[in-house]
Amino acid sequence: MATSLFNGCMAKKIFTRSFIAAYKDRDISRKQLADWIKLSLYFEDPTRTLKPGMIYHETIPKYAELFQTGLCIFAFGFYATQIRAFQKYWLHEWMVTAILGRQTIDHYSRSHLIKCHDISHIATDSIDNSLQKFIGIIEQTGPGYLYQNIQPVDREEGMENDKESQNRDNTPRLKQCYSIELFDRQDREIKLRITSDGLFNCRSFVRDLGFYLNCPSSIDSAHLDKLGPVSSEQSLQKHQLHYEQMVKSAEEITPACIEYLKQLRLQYPDAKDSSRFI
Incomplete structure (x- = not known):
């Protein structure tokens, strides 16, 4: 070179x-x-x-x-x-913002709202304990939609193949998450730092975290801070x-x-x- x-x-x-x-x-x-x-x-x-x-x-x-x-x-x-x-295998380092208790049709906070659930029972300690369940090799499915006949709103042309993505095979796949850190919490909003492999799905993770916390949750943003050796x-x-x-x-x-x-x-x-x- x-x-x-x-x-x-x-x-x-x-x-x-x-x-x-x-x-x-x-x-x-x-x-x-x-x-x-x-x-x-x-x-x-x-x-x-x-x-x-x-x-x-x-x-x-x-x-x-x-x-x-x-x-x-x-x-x-x-x-x-x-x-x-x-x-x-490229290392991914994400900064993810999730909204607890906010149930939408496609687990994205700015999409069509179905219901806003009570989160008074969710302590910060229970969030920390739930996060540990996602560290290591885990099974993940795609985030999916609650109603297949409803197109998610607040979308731009980035989802070029929206219909195709809905019909995609949703077979569980093995993903690897190396670490998750609860960076901050403000009422419903939590910020997480996640390091994972290249197949880890942040929106599926937030959806599954809501299952463990007994309240549907949705992702608000996911910023990729580091990819392999590049920041x-x-x-x-x-x-x-x-x-x-x-x-x-x-x-x-x-x-x-x-x-x-x-x-x-x-x-x-x-x-x-x-x-x-x-």
């Missing part, structure tokens, strides 16, 4: 083997983000040839939920297949997606990502490829 991604005759090849960190917020779809990267590369350096499929914008992670924001890693060229093979402080916001800043970001995080992939390869030698998205 060269010192600079754009020095020397191998610059273009080196760049196609690098990573870009980008900040995903509620105004950005995956396709828009990939298109902006392509355009910024083209207009800042018109000599570049952008081939179809050069940017893999649906590789890791594929977060389609409106309330999920935070770090997103883009892979280019060779390393896109490496990321797909290990996507479930949100290293990511770019959408107004920063232009040539020079992307080069600087790639130079910073590419070595860490490559080293992280090498470690995962040693730890999980049987992981070849995965068509399942998060």
Whole structure:
């Protein structure tokens, strides 16, 4: 790996083997983000040839939920297949806000309200005890909807395949949660810091936590603070997606990502490829 991604005759090849960190917020779809990267590369350096499929914008992670924001890693060229093979093993660190006792049709706090339940019986100690049940390898199903014939409200185009997601196989799957910390509680609202694998579903977790606490609960937000070796402080916001800043970001995080992939390869030698998205 060269010192600079754009020095020397191998610059273009080196760049196609690098990573870009980008900040995903509620105004950005995956396709828009990939298109902006392509355009910024083209207009800042018109000599570049952008081939179809050069940017893999649906590789890791594929977060389609409106309330999920935070770090997103883009892979280019060779390393896109490496990321797909290990996507479930990348460490995820979430900051999750949940609303206790708020029952909605799809376990999302800003969706159609069914009932607001009493939470006077829920002590902070009982929350801490319930959280311990989710640490380790657990079974999770998708969050689902209470009424299949009712479309959830307050959705944006991030859920492109909404009908398809409702009909998706909801077979329990094994997920791994490494730690959960109760960060803060303000009446119904609780804030949690969660570290997990790449398949752990935050909305399903909040739903199941409500079962243990004997009160339906829903998620309000889920911010991804860290993804593998990359933290949100290293990511770019959408107004920063232009040539020079992307080069600087790639130079910073590419070595860490490559080293992280090498470690995962040693730890999980049987992981070849995965068509399942998060």
